[in-house]
Amino acid sequence: EKLNFLKNLGLLRFRKKCEKNIERLKELVLLDELHINEPKVFHDFHKEISTREYTQKDFEHLELWQQLYYEQLFEALGYSKNKDIMLKLSKAADIKFLKSVDQLTKEKIESILFHISGLFPDVIDIPNEETSEYMRTSLDLWSSVKSNYDSGLLNKNDWNFFKQRPQNFPTIRIAAGVRLLEKIIIHEQFIRIINIFKQYSDTNKLITKLRNEIIIKREGYWAGHYNFNKETKTKLNYFIGLGRADEIVINILLPIFSVYFEIFGNKDLSQKVLDLFLNYYQKEGNHLVDQVNDTLGLKNEKFRSVYYQGMIDLFRNYCIKNKCMECEIGKQVFS
Numbered sequence: 041e042k043l044n045f046l047k048n049l050g051l052l053r054f055r056k057k058c059e060k061n062i063e064r065l066k067e068l069v070l071l072d073e074l075h076i077n078e079p080k081v082f083h084d085f086h087k088e089i090s091t092r093e094y095t096q097k098d099f100e101h102l103e104l105w106q107q108l109y110y111e112q113l114f115e116a117l118g119y120s121k122n123k124d125i126m127l128k129l130s131k132a133a134d135i136k137f138l139k140s141v142d143q144l145t146k147e148k149i150e151s152i153l154f155h156i157s158g159l160f161p162d163v164i165d166i167p168n169e170e171t172s173e174y175m176r177t178s179l180d181l182w183s184s185v186k187s188n189y190d191s192g193l194l195n196k197n198d199w200n201f202f203k204q205r206p207q208n209f210p211t212i213r214i215a216a217g218v219r220l221l222e223k224i225i226i227h228e229q230f231i232r233i234i235n236i237f238k239q240y241s242d243t244n245k246l247i248t249k250l251r252n253e254i255i256i257k258r259e260g261y262w263a264g265h266y267n268f269n270k271e272t273k274t275k276l277n278y279f280i281g282l283g284r285a286d287e288i289v290i291n292i293l294l295p296i297f298s299v300y301f302e303i304f305g306n307k308d309l310s311q312k313v314l315d316l317f318l319n320y321y322q323k324e325g326n327h328l329v330d331q332v333n334d335t336l337g338l339k340n341e342k343f344r345s346v347y348y349q350g351m352i353d354l355f356r357n358y359c360i361k362n363k364c365m366e367c368e369i370g371k372q373v374f375s
Contacts, residue, residue, distance in 0.1 A: 042336055045368040046350030047318075053353045054317055054346075057295035058302075063089075064108055065299070069098045077191055078131045099303050102231075105296070106224055107135045112292045113220055117213040117280075121200040125157075126213065132156050132191050138225055141185050146222040151181035153214050156189070158196035161268045171269040174261045206266035207276060215262035216279035220254070229253060237297060237309050243319050250293060254285035283324035290320060290345045320345040328355060336369070 066089050071078065099105075111130045118126030133156045141148060154160045155178075163175065199210045206212070223229040233253060240246040258276040266272050280288075294317050301310035321343050332351040333342035341347045354367070364370030 042369055043341060046347045049353040050346035050350035053349045054295060058299050061108060061296055061299045065099060065104060066094060068104050068107055096303060103135050105300060106230055109230060109296055110135055110224060114217050116288055116292060117217050119208060121204060122210045125198050128194060129153060129157050137189060140188060144225060146218060148181050149221050150218045151178040152185060153218060155182045156193055157214060158194045159199060159211060168269060206272060209266050211267050212262060216256055219256045219279060237312060246316060247320060250289045251285045254280060254288050255282060256280040286322040318346050322348060
């Protein structure tokens with residue numbers, strides 16, 4: 041009975057993510073039609089969304105899906121301390137702007153994001169040779185594109201470094217995001233993932249392929265630095281490792297592609313996405329989920345994603361709100 045309740049909560053959480061995706065897609069369609077850059081949104085914007093009728097044709101542009109995917113990736117990479125500002129960055133340096141840049145490369149994307157984020161340091165500081173070379177190159181790249189950028193820059197004081205482990209510094213998270221953006225824009229990752237769902241039926245192969253799309257090995261300047269001119273004591277192995285890749289697949293990829301296949305009438309693939317969610321086993325745990333799992337007297341169920349998500353929902357929407365008598369488990373314990 042406990043597992044059944046957790047499964048229902050996990051599915052409910054998945055469905056909420058899908059509904060949130062649909063609402064954001066509608067916003068993106070309207071923003072594009074009205075040629076509005078966020079956050080400058082007029083006061084009747086949400087009224088327009090609710091009264092406008094949408095058709096399948098409205099969602100055909102690949103850029104819409106890439107932007108939705110990009111925003112959620114950056115929000116997730118920001119963790120709890122920097123998720124809001126990472127989301128702002130993905131809206132400021134949006135897919136449309138990045139695609140408008142001539143001969144876009146990973147290095148250009150990195151330069152653009154660090155300058156727009158406000159984190160790029162003043163050149164007055166005299167750093168070591170490696171940093172000096174990196175900054176000179178980045179400045180040259182930014183100079184070649186900044187005249188085409190007409191949105192504002194973010195404030196460096198809004199980024200949170202305090203009490204963060206160096207590998208979770210926003211500089212490293214942006215470097216990770218840059219490499220995912222390279223896959224999205226330059227290597228057409230969204231289309232590739234569609235083809236992965238079409239091509240693979242074996243659950244384990246499908247999971248491996250999706251994980252490999254998200255895992256990012258360390259490279260370049262940020263493999264050995266956690267901030268400008270601040271070297272790491274040990275080189276990072278990964279910008280995004282297996283545990284974080286699982287989180288992104290479960291919380292971002294599956295809900296987005298469930299909606300994508302549903303909108304375009306491919307019910308078999310939409311069902312395949314849902315089945316994968318129900319049968320996905322994550323490699324790493326989570327402190328909160330570990331506690332809920334132990335409190336409920338369960339064993340290794342916490343690694344199965346539908347239960348993992350259910351435990352998060354149980355904790356956030358029942359336990360900490362003292363809604364014991366509205367919880368199927370609480371009703372039996374306390375009645």
